Amino acid sequence: MNAPPFPIRTGCPPGACICGRDALLEDPRADLRILRLTREEEKRLIARLESLASLEDLRRMEQRMFEQLGIVLTVTPSANEVRTTRGIAIQVAEQPGLCRKTRQAIPAAIRRSMETRPEIAYALLNARDLLSGT
Template sequence: MTTQPLQRHPCPPGACDCGREQLLEGPAEVQRILLLTREEEKRLLERLENLKDLEDLQRLQQRMYLNLGLRVHIAPGYNEVRTMRGIVIELEALPGLCRKTRQSIPAAIRRGLERNPQVAFRLLDAHDLLRDA
């Protein structure tokens, strides 16, 4: 017997614009975002809030892409970066990704950067913003 992996429960009608129904009709490869159940999402958000260093953040970005097909881009904003709000965190558009999840992942990354500012400094340094400091 083969068991089908758990999939995320559908959002209430009209509450989300994730396009889950269209995604279910597609190939199984693009449906892997549905493997992010609410419990797994909580674990992911907790992990993003407790970043250790920049390599840890990059490893998490890689794992999110490999396991879920979710690309997260993190870079300094166009203007000065005075707070964590100056760091731009974008998720690529992905069908099946819930609206709340699209908001909670960047918020968790910001909280992680606020808890450990050394990660933010290393991120800025990786983009050559602190080369003259």
């Protein structure tokens, strides 16, 4: 097992997570970018997601998360009626090395940002023509 040249996330307690971090480290062809998300970096990422300013900012963060960590984030309005931010589907794709708690924290941070700045949710809905007639 070769250690990557950057600091990596420490392992979760046994039985607490099914992220597959150890298997990822053992695979020589694995994409190790997700392991750069240490607990401190995760806190910074969550704080950054909570302070989104616009839909463009959200889209930039989606792109940067994919480029730097390999995280696939999908934010779309529900096909049904959207009354609150709960009606917006925010999904983080499963991937080896991505902790379960992180997969839950990212959408929660984006929802908090949308509740603080509802114009982000409105712009998302408008981009899908859900508010074009109002």
